[in-house]
Amino acid sequence: MMTTNFEWDKDKAKINLRKHDISFNEAKTVFEDTYSLTLDDPTHLLTISYSSQNRLLLVVHTERQGKIRIISARRVTKHERKIYEQSNE
Numbered sequence: 001m002m003t004t005n006f007e008w009d010k011d012k013a014k015i016n017l018r019k020h021d022i023s024f025n026e027a028k029t030v031f032e033d034t035y036s037l038t039l040d041d042p043t044h045l046l047t048i049s050y051s052s053q054n055r056l057l058l059v060v061h062t063e064r065q066g067k068i069r070i071i072s073a074r075r076v077t078k079h080e081r082k083i084y085e086q087s088n089e
Contacts, residue, residue: 004031008070020074026051027059027073037087048076048084056081 006028013024029052030036036049047059058080060071076084 004028005067006070007067012071016072016074020072022051022055022057022073022075024070024073026053026055027057027070028068029053030057030059030073031068035088037084044071048080056084 006024008024016027017023030047030049032052033049036047039046039048041060044060044062047061049057049059051057056076057073058076059073062069062071
C-alpha cells in the first residue's frame with residue numbers, strides 16, 4: 001500500500017472549515033476512494049469523491065514534491081454530482 005503525504009496552509013484550513021464545514025483532515029480521505037474522479041484545471045487538480053464521512057466532496061489541490069497540497073474542499077454542486085455519477089456508470 002502506497003502512503004500519500006498531504007500538506008496544507010493552516011489558516012486556509014481554518015477558513016475552509018468555517019466557510020464549508022469541511023476539515024482538510026476529512027478532505028484528504030477522498031483520495032482513499034477507488035471511485036474518485038480527478039479533473040485538470042488550468043492551475044489545480046479537482047478531485048470529486050466520497051469522504052470518510054460519506055459526503056461527496058470536491059477537493060481542490062496541487063501536487064508538489066511528492067505531496068498533495070489541499071487548497072480547498074466543499075460539497076459538490078448538482079452539476080458536479082452528475083459528472084461524478086456519469087464517470088462511475
